[in-house]
Every structure is written in structure tokens, then in C-alpha cells.
Amino acid sequence: MSKIVLTGATGYIGHKLLLHLLQECSEDILVPVRASSREELERRYQKLMVPVAPHFRSRVIPLNTDLEGLNQALDSYREDITTIIHNAAKTAFNIDEITANSVNRDASLRFLEFASELPHLINFTYVSTLYASGMNAGPIHEDFISLPSFANHYERSKWEVEEALRTRFFHIPWRIARVATVISDDVSGTVVQHNAIHNTLKLFYYGLISLLPGKAETPIHLVDGEFTAASLTAVVNKGLPHKIYHVCYDQTASISLGRFIDVAFEEFNKDETFKARRLLKPLFTDEKSFDTLVMNMKGFGGSVLNQGLASISPFGRQLFIAKEVHNEALQGLLVNYQTPPMEEIVRKTCQYLAQTRFAKSSGGHS
């Protein structure tokens, strides 16, 4: 019986994608789960299954492996695997070079070597990032990008895998899905997973920073988790081989960095605790000044401040780059595609973050 492999299913997007795939595909799904023992594997599997309808559960087959042992763990299924969705990655913008190389790039390349030898593989979907476009400004089409410069190792490692798909692994029927930054779980503004955006907002909310690298007019491209999972499912099911899809909204849904901050402070100021503290909006600063702040606070500031700065810093260079993102290919896959009111989603997300004091919703996510 044909099988789908979904890596990174225990992560935020991977888990949402698993739920969509169970609904829309009929194959069993092999899910690599990293666990140190059989008991931990069972515990993580059960957690993964919480939001899964009982009649779907038997279709999820957990495999106890990390990315290192992935090929070996899947070896006995090589005749059955028809679809691979390679979603596992370290997605933080501040990952170090060694981690980016070993986890995001080298493990992916080894996995592609394995995929090359699968006799019945018809679909290898690689989940990448919109920021594989690096520091490129202007139109970003759903196409390959000649060697850009990068703001951080995360972007670079994702681009290198895309480049390997184009060159070394063109014989594989791959699709690339470049995902934008997830701001909320859905249009209601609930937040399940924090990323650089939420870490930045948290520093503003608690008054720990009053500088932000970037330009007020820079458009930022955000998506919600539900749209992302639905779009990835469409790419898996309907995408064409050797095509790239931007899992994001079109340019009209982008919001400028300045407006994003305005909306955040409008919402935060509805919270009496925040309002009473009379915290000011951050000042936009150049990259050098922000780097000076980050370097200087090392060893001085508290852990929350330094973790927040470490999260923003490697992403900061992107906040000067005006990208015009295109998603026509993705739109072609989606029925009833609509551009959402992004400002409203940002508003609801900031409301949620303020109301919960930046606690994360469990969202059924493992």
C-alpha cells in the first residue's frame, strides 16, 4: 500500500499539515518522531494524536528516528513510499552555521539521496521559506533565485537545498513550497507557536526595547497557520513537478512594518496595564545601531531581553528589504483563494498576545 512520509510532523506546521493530509489523502502516513525510548515515542505519538479523529489514527505510523537515522528507518518502506513531504528543519532565524548546515542542509541532501532511489516516488515536496530569496528586493517570483546574499544561516541553508534540487536532484519529481512568516494559527489571531515576530512584540509589550532595525515602509509578508497547512496540502496534492509555490498571500495582503507597529501599539494600549506604563513606540534604526545594541547587551541584559534580541537580530536585515512577493502559481492550486484583511489579523493577534500575556495556546499541537 502506498505511503506518504511527513518529516517534522511534531512541529507546528507539520502537525497542522498532518491533520489536513489525513482528511484529504487516503495513504498511510509515516511520521518520524525523535524519542529516546519506546515510552517516549508512545507519549509523543499520543500527544500527536490528540486532535486526530479516532478513525484516522491507524493511518499514522510513527517511526522512532531523528534526521540522522531517517534513511535507515524508512528503508523497509522503500517499495511503498510514493510521496515525501520534507518539512523538518530548524526554522529559527538565529540558528548557528553548524546547525543550519547539519540539520537543514546536509540531512536534507542525504534524504534526497535516499529519495532518488525510491522506485515509486511520484512526489517530493520540499518545505522551504520565502526567505530563501535572501536579501533580494523587488519582485520575488515562484522561480529559482540566483545566488542571493543572506541575512542568516537559516535562509542560506534553505536556499542551498533548493539549489541542490535544481542541479543535483532534478531527476526527482520535486515541488518546492516557500512558506512566509506565520503570525497566527488562523484568522482569529490565536498564537500557538512563537517566532521572531512574537518575540519582538513581546519585547515591546514589556518595555524591554525601544529600537527596531528596519524601515517603516518595508512590506512584511505574513500568513496564518491554517492557510499554510491548506496551501501545503494543495501543493502536495495538485502541485506540478519541478514547480515552486509561494505559500503566502499576494502583495496586496502585505502590511508595512510601520503600520504593523502602529496596529500593535493601538491594541496593546487597549490593555490598561500596558497603557499605564506609557511605553513609546520603537524607533526605527539602522542595522549598525541595532547590532551595536545587541552586541552591547550581551553580558548586561537579562535573559528575556537577550533571547529576544538574539531572535530579532538575525532577521533584522530583512526589515530593510522591500520584497514584492508573487503567488500566482499557488493561487492556481487553491479553490476560492481570497486575500485576507491582514491588518485585522495582526490586530487580533496583538489582542490575543496582550490578553494572554504572550502565553501560547496549546492548539492541540505537540
Added chain:
Amino acid sequence: MKSVYVHDLAYFLGDQNVSIKQSFQDGRLLTEAQQFIDAGFAFHRMSSANQTAYDLAVGAVSQIKHTLQDVSSIIYATCLPLNGNIGSFSKFKESRDVKFLMDYPASHLQADFGMENAAVLGLNQQACTSMLGSLRLARALILSEPDQKKILCVTADRFPEGALYEQAYNVISDGAATCIVSTEEKGYRLIASHAITNGALAQANDDETVGSYFSYTHRLLSELFEKSDIGIEDIDWIVPQNTNTNAWVILSRLLGTEFEKVYFKSIKEVGHIISSDNIVNLVQIERDGMVKSGQKLLLFMAGFGLNWQAVILEKV
């Protein structure tokens, strides 16, 4: 409107000169010494056990005692309110008489220096911004009361025995500073002043203090420039508090001016002398012969409270 001038500047420091490394080893600093050294600090000054905050004030004022005739007011500022009383707490405990908690250093200063016509004012809730607050208050007094022509401003603080000498990632020194604010055309013309207080951040922790530093400094200076009709391009020198050097690397870029115009050379030798920094740096920039007649100087301070204050001076 008549002009008001700031002149006859002097300062006096704690009698113990201690390296940052030594203070870290002795437990007076929480942050590693090297962090402070990288931020521009090297030494700081502390008072020995028998040197009081009032002794520091006397040490500063003694240097300008020849100018004290006809002083009409004394504004005596302290960062720590406890330095605004030189009475004995143990005598209060023995007697239960609160007069020992109201033994004001400004009164003693008036008597000790024979400033018989001077009325006294105490200013002790503006933290490190107190000296700039004193200049602002002195100018307002002179402009509003015809008999007020010459005001002595003094700030003096010494940390209590056993205190940490680190505040908001700065190394502190005990010290005092003084100056005269008058209608006599000498020193610097006091062009404008501005202050902001955000009491909601009165007990801000160090990270919150640093967090609000840039945005509030920027707001303070923007409002000061607007109300004085002076732009950053008109400022020849910025004389700030002795804080982490990199803070002014960042601020000078934010304000659109060159870091080379920021003068706080004393940071290395004396650290952050609470509200005396501006006067110490003004004395040194004068001594270095760097300020020319007609040049404008921006003095800035941020402090607990949280308070932000700035003044613009013009060299006579």
C-alpha cells in the same frame, strides 16, 4: 526676556580611587568587570567611611567660594533622598524626635559659607537628572522673581556603606558638583530646558530602564528642539551622562549627528557620578579648550523616577 547664565563650575569626588576590576572582586559590581571596561569604564570613586555626602558638597562649593556673595537661593539636589538629611538616625531612635531627620544640608551650606541672603530649596526626587533640574528651576526662579539674580546649584551624593556601585548597567561614583546660575553674562547662556517624567516606570528594573532609554531620550530631545527652535544641526557638543559608550554611538545615529560631537571623556576615570556628570564633563571640555564662543552644547541626563532632562547652553 532676560538671559540667564551658568558659570563657575566645580566638582569634588569621593576620596577612594578604585579600579572596576577591584570593585568587581570586592562584590560592589554584579556584572563582570570586562563588560564595563568594554563599555568605557575603568575606575570609579568612592567615599571612605568618614566622608559624607555633605563633605563632598563642601568640597565642590569651596572651589567657588569667592563667587558666593549675594547668592539669593541655594538649590541643593540629591539623587538619594537620604543624602538630603545629615541628621543622626540613632539620635532620632534615642529621642524619638524627628528633628534629627530634618537636618538639611542646604541650611548648613548657607551657614558654613555665609550666604545670609540665600533661601534654600531641596530637590531630591529627580535622581541623576537633579542637577539639570536645578538649572531649570534656577532659570525659572530668576525669570519669575526680580530679586532672584544669583542662585547656587549643588548636587551631592554618596552611596551608603555596603551599597552596590552598579545601577542600570553603569558604574557609580560618589561625588558632588556645583555651579552658579545668574544674570551675569559669563560662562554659558542657558537657552532652553526640558523634562519628562514617567512615574509608571518608577520601579523599572535595569532592562526596562534600558528598554525605555532610547525612545524617551529621542522624545525628550525632539520636544526640546521643537520648543527652543533649535535643531540637532545647531548643536556643536553633546555633553551627556557617563553611561555605556555604545548608548551614545546609537543615539548619535538616531539623532542624526556625529558621535565625535559627544563629549563624556571623564567616564573612564570617574564612571557615572550620579547627577554630577554634566558638570564634570563641562569642566573637562573647557579645560581641553574645545568649546568656542557662540557654540551650543546639549546637556542630557536620564535617571530613576523615571526622569529625563536636557538643557541647551551657548558658550558666552
